[in-house]
Amino acid sequence: MSDSPTDPLLALRRDLHRHPEPAWCEFYTTARIVEELDRIGVDDRYLGADALSVDDRMAVPDDATLDEWFQRALDAGADEDVLEHFEGGTTGAVAVLERGAGPTVGLRVDIDALPIEEADSDHDPAERGFRSENEGYMHACGHDAHATIGVGVLEAVKESDFSGTFKVFFQPAEERVGGGKAVAKGGHLDDVDYLFAVHVGLDHPTGEVVAGMGGFLAVSHLLAEFEGAPSHAGAEPNAGRNAVQAVGTAIQNLYAIPRHKDGATRVNAGRIGGGTTSNIVPAEAFVEGEVRGETTRLRDYMGEKAERVFHNAAEMHECEVELSTEGEAPSAESDQQLVDVVEDVAKHQPDVDHVLEHAALGGSEDATYLMQHVQKQGGLATYVGVGTDHPGGHHTATFDVDETSLDIGIDVLTDAVVETVERIP
Amino acid sequence: MSDSPTDPLLALRRDLHRHPEPAWCEFYTTARIVEELDRIGVDDRYLGADALSVDDRMAVPDDATLDEWFQRALDAGADEDVLEHFEGGTTGAVAVLERGAGPTVGLRVDIDALPIEEADSDHDPAERGFRSENEGYMHACGHDAHATIGVGVLEAVKESDFSGTFKVFFQPAEERVGGGKAVAKGGHLDDVDYLFAVHVGLDHPTGEVVAGMGGFLAVSHLLAEFEGAPSHAGAEPNAGRNAVQAVGTAIQNLYAIPRHKDGATRVNAGRIGGGTTSNIVPAEAFVEGEVRGETTRLRDYMGEKAERVFHNAAEMHECEVELSTEGEAPSAESDQQLVDVVEDVAKHQPDVDHVLEHAALGGSEDATYLMQHVQKQGGLATYVGVGTDHPGGHHTATFDVDETSLDIGIDVLTDAVVETVERIP
Amino acid sequence: MSDSPTDPLLALRRDLHRHPEPAWCEFYTTARIVEELDRIGVDDRYLGADALSVDDRMAVPDDATLDEWFQRALDAGADEDVLEHFEGGTTGAVAVLERGAGPTVGLRVDIDALPIEEADSDHDPAERGFRSENEGYMHACGHDAHATIGVGVLEAVKESDFSGTFKVFFQPAEERVGGGKAVAKGGHLDDVDYLFAVHVGLDHPTGEVVAGMGGFLAVSHLLAEFEGAPSHAGAEPNAGRNAVQAVGTAIQNLYAIPRHKDGATRVNAGRIGGGTTSNIVPAEAFVEGEVRGETTRLRDYMGEKAERVFHNAAEMHECEVELSTEGEAPSAESDQQLVDVVEDVAKHQPDVDHVLEHAALGGSEDATYLMQHVQKQGGLATYVGVGTDHPGGHHTATFDVDETSLDIGIDVLTDAVVETVERIP
């Protein structure tokens, strides 16, 4: 792939990078992908509510936020007719190639961005003119590259001698683990025999490929909303029911949930807020957090303990607490048969220096919902890592991908899709 | 006072009630007061930077907030030429009547509102059409009445046979105890011999007057801003420096500062916030709070303990913390000689049923800065309570004043101003 | 009183000082008092279970502790026949003088000591040979002086022309506020018309007398016993239910119970313990603490909040908690009629320099149970302060009384007893 914006995929990646959008607000992003689908020509495309199970979406923002991002997409020039499919936060798309007899193969890529302010110096996108135009948001985890790889593989499979059905799932809201379940239950995965998911980077350099990532931490995102009663902090300190005290107690005890003998667990109170002003006993406060576990069972251990902490912190300070799950993903494993295929095709790519059979993600991913769905109906799945030199770490202001790795990803996955059908019919 | 908006003072009170503005954003409010000063005719008026010591303002909001409220005042029809005096958050005014030989008497009223959403049913202002038009803000402590009383007394003193100089101080930012110091140091108080301050309500019913309020709690508003370092909560939980954990520790230990044998103390973590999203170890967080004491010394005891808590909570979690004082007021006492005058004139008012020599405020007030300033230069001061039936408590969504108490306040204070000069020359 | 141990009262005070005994273990102390009663000759004496309501005792130690102190009293030479009355921790005595027609007057003195190690240098009792022989325990609050004053007044009243009935209540367990209720309900107070209680020192110097102490803080001593489950901290950190975590949460939130607008409150977690060794998740832990309030209602506010904290701290960590009240006292007020009598007789004592009508105790006292009991049945009560120069503060290792104040106390109280009957018949 030439380092020039005349290349349509490179142009796509940079355009997406300029327009990072958070979970369920990928209006411009999905519309831009649809534009590419139309350029390539696909047999079927399913948009928005037709692509996923609307009721299984998690972490959907409020209407005001959705409206704001919708308007921003319009202002940025997205096609109004296409955008209509996504109203109310039903973003995402499924593209289908019907290529004759044979099994159904799927590729899942995620498309959302993060609430991180992008670096504005010593940073390639800034210097070459495609820094984020949505201030405070950034493609800091490479989903712009993922979407581009999805489009690239679609195009390449179309041009290959692949026989069967090929579907690309452009999934929203991965960063909030809010979209995987909705896509998994959207119906289009029900006939998929083999599923590939892909992630760039993860501290693997350009030229390195991981055939089967593992070590996904199961995760739940939790929102705890405390409600007490206000009072004047000087005149009637005893008359309030202090939601901030409840939050203080909760934070202390959340992080103190005992470690578990069976493996790694995680907990984080990632965002807090509460109260109105310094002289009012605060009546409302919240903790937005998450728990994880090396297995789904360990995640649930943490989740049950966290609920206990929230409930008793509330009751201790005579507050009410409402708990909701804002996003969730199980753990999952890559299937060895598909891992073998990927390992093999990767070794034959000229730009691939190094192939790892397995590596651990050490984080969470709701691709696991899709992987489990396929595996439960007897299919196979693997999660492929495509190395890319990245100057800053994932989720930091200086993250960037080495664009030469886009072609590597497209080539490896295209070959894997084609070869899988030939080898494991 | 007739219950009709044709009465200019009643109209003023309701107009101010419709346009509640928070600390240092009293653009519409001050402009509206200036309009009244012009109607009445005063000998001098000092606006904005001419009325106070700009550098001694505390709790001034950021420029974006100031700009937003400035624009809102313009939109609401405030006089643009007058508004210019207040640019950058230098609101407030001093009005002066020069009435021949004699001492200088001052009256201080405060004019700001609170970030509280006003009730929209079972609430007089809602039913009679003067509910807050600035959604989320409300005159929930009667400062609309105070400003009106200030104007009313000015008019009445002008029409009286008062001899001397009379000044009314329309002070901004009392709710944040951010304006008292700036007005006290603004120069216009330096020649004041006798100072009156006034507050309506405080659980005293219409017809009751308190000649000398005491029991002011000295107060400091504190802002603690914690800065740590972010990391991915799943992949590198150990790599962050967690500002929310620091806040959790701080909250727990702030409220646990030991009680003091010498009298009442208070502490509140009124507003907290921090972090960005559930899967990032939060790198930034803040606590906006306050400490109080029955005496300035007790307030300082609490303040020193609170600083110790903040510093060690930060260090425990490897964060930095920056502390700033966002507003402050000492304690103060009313002088018996002025109390006697008020008590006496109040007893002679036909609408006053009951006069209390003393009562305790049980809260804080930065009128104390002005009182101390006058007392230090040998003058006298008293803080007068004017009862008013109020359906909801102070600082609640259903607070309202009984408008018949406006005349009582005006009459008592006018007589007190006139009598003081006669009795204590 | 001469500074020589040949004086029986001085000898008594020093003997008691040498044998400090904690709550309900005043075996030697009561036996020694009985010896004095026999020396003086009283009309009736009630010992142990005959002197108080056994079931209303609070803070009674366990049998092993009682047995140990009982044995220690025997070893120190206490009369075995007398000691038998106190078995099981029913210490204390009531002495009665029947002196013809007239009202019944009572005097209450307390007799227990504290778990404090007495200073062994720069300390009069150490230098003059009557330092505590019960290592780790000490008369650090002057109850040795109180018992002596009780005996002294008894003797003096017997020799006076007092007409009526006079009772001295030698009350155990005041330091744990565990004995007042039992004595109040013991029956002997039911016919008392006038009650005096007495305390030495309290920062009042020798020669100063307080006719009516007030400002008693109502108090409850609480014991919270947490029970969880142990597990190996390395192998199964998740399997335990951690009682020490529950205690940590409880401590933090106990001290953070909001201050109350109505007046002073107190809270203390005075003693904690828990766990067995460093590598076992601790299954048992306790907090021994107290709450106080300026009024009984404020004490109850604190008590209810504390219970809520304990319950939720336990439940948060999946522990059980058992709460018990280990001692308790209400607030009370001295009656002005008796205060007037004391003030008057004190002013006529040659060694009294200064008489205060009122002063605040600022602590708690279960004499309030006795005072309330008498007041409820229509009688009068006052709590008298007898100044004494004390080198160290109350409850410190260097506390001591100025023995010249013993006579002052005896004289003032004797005159008050006699005069009361004459003046308020």
Added chain:
Amino acid sequence: MSDSPTDPLLALRRDLHRHPEPAWCEFYTTARIVEELDRIGVDDRYLGADALSVDDRMAVPDDATLDEWFQRALDAGADEDVLEHFEGGTTGAVAVLERGAGPTVGLRVDIDALPIEEADSDHDPAERGFRSENEGYMHACGHDAHATIGVGVLEAVKESDFSGTFKVFFQPAEERVGGGKAVAKGGHLDDVDYLFAVHVGLDHPTGEVVAGMGGFLAVSHLLAEFEGAPSHAGAEPNAGRNAVQAVGTAIQNLYAIPRHKDGATRVNAGRIGGGTTSNIVPAEAFVEGEVRGETTRLRDYMGEKAERVFHNAAEMHECEVELSTEGEAPSAESDQQLVDVVEDVAKHQPDVDHVLEHAALGGSEDATYLMQHVQKQGGLATYVGVGTDHPGGHHTATFDVDETSLDIGIDVLTDAVVETVERIP
């Protein structure tokens, strides 16, 4: 081995079980072992200070405790002349067989017991008359079996055709990880070429053997002693410096030390205490705890965070804190060459059903000090697990060993010692 106390090893095990002694108090235990050494006849025996590096002992109890257990050993009939070697808590012994030319092989067994009260029903030792006679202490981790195995292997090696030097290290204070370092530095390990350590049970049933245990958690036992200042909780709550508040803050934040991406960590506040009585602000308090890590580096991560917590908890409450390390052990790995030997000989034992090459301990052990010492000088080490059916878990009141496993342990280790010299000369 017959199930009869006439068998000397069985009698030994039961005698040791009846006399459990905690760290550095193994007076009776070591003396009893010496008795066996004399029965068997060894070439050299080193006792107490001659067996270990006195200054490297950790977690040594205070003199009063040492004296009490010393006396108890005397009372239980231990040989006074032998006991003298252990005065001051220098327990333990090294036994040496000089058997001609050849390498030096070591076997390390630990000998101390735990502060756990042994079950008195439904428990074999209780029913068969060898329940603990030291109430509150118990061999709840099988060290009675370990000591017996050590003696048994010594006897069997003596009777074998082993050529070389064989040393058995009877190590004190393993439960407090306080003895390993002292024995490792005692000099007798300096010429050891091959080292075996052994543990029974660990959830492996009778008949199962683990050739090389791994997964030792590195550990540090910490003692944090807080010192503040007392004050009367009612009269001067502000005057104290509250050590219990410091402990509360420390507990909450200790357990909340962030998990680490590199592997398992542990933390426990296993024992706490503080304060004197409910109405005194507590001036002294302590936390006895531990941190662990899957690697020594992870242990140190936890240790540094814990120190930070302790220091800031102290400073927050104006207390001093003194930290000391009460016991410590690194992590270690078994060497494959020795693992192979053990695996092989175990497979040839008739009573061994199942041999595992590796298994994880999941706890800590200071045998790692000895293993590292040998490995650093070029030798080899392995830690052997000998299964035993145990009704209750380790460190619980109903733990017991299946005595038939003693012979298995002796046979496997004897063969391993003999074979090692033959195979890896």
